[in-house]
Amino acid sequence: MASLTPLAFAALDLLNEAPMHPYEMFQTMVHRQEERNVKVRPGTLYHQVGRLAELGFAEVVGTDRDGNRPERTTYTITDAGRAALADGLRRMVAEPADEFPEFHLALSVLENLPHTEAVDAVRARIVALERERDDYDQALQRVQAKQLTERYWLDVSYVRAMLAAQIEWLSTTVDRIASGDLPWDGPAVPTDTDFPTNSKDTTR
Numbered sequence: 001m002a003s004l005t006p007l008a009f010a011a012l013d014l015l016n017e018a019p020m021h022p023y024e025m026f027q028t029m030v031h032r033q034e035e036r037n038v039k040v041r042p043g044t045l046y047h048q049v050g051r052l053a054e055l056g057f058a059e060v061v062g063t064d065r066d067g068n069r070p071e072r073t074t075y076t077i078t079d080a081g082r083a084a085l086a087d088g089l090r091r092m093v094a095e096p097a098d099e100f101p102e103f104h105l106a107l108s109v110l111e112n113l114p115h116t117e118a119v120d121a122v123r124a125r126i127v128a129l130e131r132e133r134d135d136y137d138q139a140l141q142r143v144q145a146k147q148l149t150e151r152y153w154l155d156v157s158y159v160r161a162m163l164a165a166q167i168e169w170l171s172t173t174v175d176r177i178a179s180g181d182l183p184w185d186g187p188a189v190p191t192d193t194d195f196p197t198n199s200k201d202t203t204r
Contacts, residue, residue, distance in 0.1 A: 004088060006038040008048040012057060012077060012085050019061050019076040022046045033139070037155060049075055057081030115177070115184040122174040129167050136160040 176182040
């Protein structure tokens with residue numbers, strides 16, 4: 001099975017809804033704010049739709065022209081495309097992918113920043129995440145106001161929950177760093193002398 005880019009996969013999802021031409025697909029993605037999940041660029045989208053056709057996952061069903069505008073080619077999904085969409089969904093949902101977020105790397109080497117700078121940087125991230133969480137709250141309010149069935153906005157609900165979890169963990173952690181409960185200096189591996197012990201032998 002050919003591997004699809006995230007944008008090609010999103011395009012295949014749209015074609016599974018109804019036949020569309022690439023410009024209509026681009027407009028739909030922008031309207032639905034798909035840039036939350038995938039980079040949406042008109043030129044790249046046209047290329048990906050052509051790739052879907054080459055793979056047999058989509059096929060041309062007609063062309064039309066609106067005035068003096070360029071001719072537009074409408075595509076539809078094929079049976080092979082539906083199978084690829086379903087196979088891809090099963091894999092992406094069931095199998096955690098190897099991803100390398102920049103922030104994970106930053107956390108692993110955060111000790112290179114002085115104590116106060118580390119605290120300030122983490123708190124700045126919390127503020128940014130809180131703004132992002134508020135944006136998702138507004139998005140949830142919009143889809144709920146439209147009475148859109150929940151299965152169509154599971155991604156919005158999921159990201160909002162992940163943002164809340166990040167904010168909670170970061171807030172707890174930065175408070176520990178700021179208070180000294182999470183030490184910011186000393187050896188990476190504490191020695192026995194770093195831990196006070198009772199001089200009385202209690203093993204007997």
